[in-house]
Amino acid sequence: MSALRKSFLIFFLTIFSINIFSNLIVNNFEHSEIIDFFVNENTGEISTIVENNYLKTYDLKEKRITHYYSTSSIPTHVEWILDNKYTIIAESDGTIEVFNNDTSLLNYKINVTDESISSLSSFRDKIIFTSLDKTVYVYNITKRKVEFQRRFSTIPTVAEFYDERTILVADHSGKIFLIDYLNNKEIKAIEIDNYSIIKLSIVNNNVFAFSMNGNIYVLDKDLKIINSFSLGLTIREVSFSPLNENFTVLTMNNQIILFDSSTLKILEELKPDNFNIKAIEWSNEKNDILYLNDGVNIYSLNIYSKSIEKLLELKKPDVIKIIRNNNHIYYLTSDSEIGVFNIDSGIIENHFSFSEEIVDFEITKNGYLILSENSGYLSLYNSEGTLIENKKISDFKLTTLEISPSEKFLIAGGWENNVYVLTLPDLSVYKVVENLHNNWIKDISINYNETKIAVASLDKKVSISDFPKFKNTIYIEEFPYIIWSLDWANNSNFLSMGGFEGILRLWDGRFNQLYKRFEIITASIKAIEWSHDDNYIATGTTDGNVYIWNSKNGNLESTINVSNGEIVDLTWSNDERYLYALSKGNLLSLIDLQQNNIPLQSIIFEKGYSVSYRKNGEYTTNIPEQVENKFFYKNNPISLFEAVTFERKESINIPILEGPVINVPSEFLISDKNNSLLLSAFDNNLITKVEILGQTFLVNSQSYYLSLEINPEKLTSNVLEISAYDDDGNKSTKYVHLKFENIYLQVFTNQAEITNEQGEIIAIASRGDILKLKGVLGDTYKVEYIDKEGYIKKAFVTL
Secondary structure: OOHHHHHHHHOOOOOOOOOOOOOOEEEOOEOOOOOEEEEOOOOOOEEEEOOOOEEEEEEOOOOEEEEEEEOOOOEEEEEEEOOOOEEEEEEOOOOEEEEEOOOHHHOEEEOOOOOOEEEEEEEOOEEEEEEOOOEEEEEEOOOOEEEEEEEOOOOEEEEEEOOOOEEEEEEOOOEEEEEEOOOOEEEEEEEOOOOOEEEEEEEOOEEEEEEOOOEEEEEOOOOOEEEEEEOOOOEEEEEEOOOOOEEEEEEOOOOEEEEEOOOOOEEEEEOOOOOOOOEEEEOOOOOOEEEEEOOOEEEEEEOOOOOEEEEEEOEOOOEEEEEEEOOEEEEEEOOOEEEEEEOOOOEEEEEEEOOOOEEEEEEOOOOOEEEEEOOOEEEEEOOOOOEEEEEEOOOOOEEEEEEOOOOOEEEEEEOOOOEEEEEOOOOEEEEEEOOOOOOOEEEEEEOOOOOEEEEEEOOOOEEEEEOOOOOOOEEEOOOOOOEEEEEEOOOOOEEEEEEOOOOOEEEEOOOOEEEEEOOOOOOOEEEEEEOOOOOEEEEEEOOOEEEEEEOOOOOEEEEEEOOOOOEEEEEEOOOOOEEEEEEOOOEEEEEEOOOOEEEEEEEEOOOOOEEEEOOOOEEEEOOOHHHHHHOEEEOOOOOOOOOOOOEEEOOOOOHHHOOOEEEOOOEEEEEOOOOEEEEEEEEEEEEEEEEEOOEEEEEEEEEEEEEEEOOHHHOOOOEEEEEEEEOOOOEEEEEEEEEEEOOEEEEOOOEEEEEOOOOOEEEEEEOOOEEEEEEEEOOEEEEEEOOEEEEEEHHHEEO
């Protein structure tokens, strides 16, 4: 029994949750839209908010991260108080996190509500915040206690300290309240509008109030309206200059209007045409500089000269697909780069950039790249990146490529309803299957012996056809939602399918029926991958988890939390001990399924840069040391129990990856003249055992040689699995694909049925008939009989 199976049996029916350390080294760049940002009035640094559970603070001059805060939910607001001693972060689950920037031992959380925080402001050592639970809270940070709370009949939208004892609160129905919070006494309430008040500011003892529908009010200290006017435009955001002499309004139609705070006259009107503005903040030190966010980067805008400069390039291309090829992982980015990541060293050793937009790619066993371009072209490049073939296939984008196991065919599908079958390596069109589905092609998979092809589409159907002729097509139409991913098993005709609803299904391709519906529902399934021996199925989901399923009994064996971002792609190692998971944020995680941990994680940047790191602080990167802080931030916790010392290495070799080396051909021809397979195994230390065909050969040396006599009666498939173990418990596995030549079987029963893959009888053999052996499947032989190929029970024939 393999070490992987032992591990699963020991923890049978247990769900593991592996602690991640992806925040040990933090990506300087975002891979989701920046939904808001805030400027630290003391330092000028900015903090960005994306749809993830963290907050990053950037130095605009150095263009690097200065702080990274891991939060319990998505941040909504941030404040800095007491000369930057504390960073206060409000969150969508109602939590207020207080980060002490001197020592993390003094960090703590404020949990007074379960509803999202809608506004946050501060005064000295106190903060005031509003919640969707209709309550306003005043909290003393140094005393760690709530000093005031009041529940309103409507939802408060914003609150500010008016002075050291009074606060202003506005709500979504246009009311403003002046409250003596120390005595819990309402001083005055006034209704000024019928729409939500989204901003309150105190300027020279006057109160500025801004309603969502574009009305602006100026009130005196007694909350009497002394001026008001309407923009006639919906207001998205308001920001005041450092000395409050000006303020800007961002409207929903992408317009920026600059006002004089004293006269309320419009000084400038700007409407950038080249990008959509998501948020604005004034510079902390310059009265003529406004910061803009377009969801991707941060810009500075001189409001008088109207010149725009990019300050921070925060969003980088996404890695959208990975393919493992021997000891390399090839990856494709959204800006049409393909990189070659060396698994052994943890460094990207090569990368290629393409002028055309690359949508998908495949790689052959000899390292040739096949690319689908946005324009409907397919291209073939050799391992050096030299173009060999380029052909126009479709007038539409081809988003999905799949190579058949024999590499005779390439299958392509995309935005139109057609599926294209091409021959390799010339990319000639072998067959065009028109209108196979009623919507775009989402995923394609071919079974191990190239007799079946499955196609998933946005029409919520999966089609299964005979390959390569696309005959006898059937449709599985039971899905209420789109199937995003499907994968045939490596040694049998079982198809795994999953998608938006989070249910994993197995389809039996022999009998064309649903075989198993896994009981546990997960988050939406983005990626599916069978292990090489078909014992396990890995699924990656939108909640950042990887699930390992037992394909035989349907049990969930383990759950591994990889990151906060969705899992994009998965690939197994040859020995099935390791699984590589690509998640949002260009995070490549190596999962050890025996030890149930993540020994190595890597962040992939553009232009072939990467950083790989371990939990002990060792890291390796091909980025020059003097500029590495422009790409990643080493999040060194300063807690006594969390301290990490970072050490840069030339390369990172994971000891647990160094299993025995097995030398054996990947293909072997068994004939009437030769059935002896020669193999050898080597290890740095001691090899303890070698397993083949259910036999265990005990070994106690650094090298081992074996001549194995292969008897087809003992085979269960055309793939021979060879495993070797060392004294550290490491396992290596190699697969030998078997072919048969001039080997014949004789029928010894009176009548023996020969069936096709669907179990239908195609011939009857009689006693004494001679059959040619073509392969093995379970308890049957694949044979050739009177120009027909089918399956016969082993019990009916003899060699």
